[in-house]
Amino acid sequence: MELLKRKIDNFLIQWKQDTDRLPLIVKGARQIGKTESIRNFANKNYKKVIEINFVIQKQFKDIFDDGFEVNTIIKNISFKNPNLEFIPNETLIFFDEMQECINCATSLKFFKQDGRFDVICSGSLMGINYNEIESNSVGYKQDYQMYSMDFEEFLWA
Numbered sequence: 001m002e003l004l005k006r007k008i009d010n011f012l013i014q015w016k017q018d019t020d021r022l023p024l025i026v027k028g029a030r031q032i033g034k035t036e037s038i039r040n041f042a043n044k045n046y047k048k049v050i051e052i053n054f055v056i057q058k059q060f061k062d063i064f065d066d067g068f069e070v071n072t073i074i075k076n077i078s079f080k081n082p083n084l085e086f087i088p089n090e091t092l093i094f095f096d097e098m099q100e101c102i103n104c105a106t107s108l109k110f111f112k113q114d115g116r117f118d119v120i121c122s123g124s125l126m127g128i129n130y131n132e133i134e135s136n137s138v139g140y141k142q143d144y145q146m147y148s149m150d151f152e153e154f155l156w157a
Contacts, residue, residue, distance in 0.1 A: 028146035
């Protein structure tokens with residue numbers, strides 16, 4: 001089934017074309033299409049997509065417990081699922097429902113500094129206690145606010 005065209009589609013393509021792109025956080029209300037839009041973009045633009053949903057896959061919440069070095073995070077993800085393959089510069093790591101794992105936001109600075117993997121996070125960000133986040137990766141992330149389908153998107157459909 002073909003997804004409806006959304007404004008985020010063009011934004012994601014421009015984000016990928018930026019050679020100095022930052023990890024991306026897509027915020028917005030629940031059930032507006034964040035996950036499907038990101039998933040659709042990822043599958044069209046990357047050889048490998050690692051998708052972790054912190055609500056459904058609670059076993060991944062501790063992948064940051066040993067620190068924020070990217071090799072350690074990748075190792076911890078691989079321990080949980082040895083079938084995942086990480087190809088530098090060809091892999092997108094998609095952390096969905098990031099509001100369920102406060103350390104996810106802190107990790108973005110280290111993913112940017114490492115530079116081997118693109119990272120997109122999404123979530124409603126409802127209920128996040130920003131005092132609990134060690135570092136909000138200011139300057140090392142880009143935020144995008146997604147909204148429910150607007151009238152222009154409706155006309156495209």
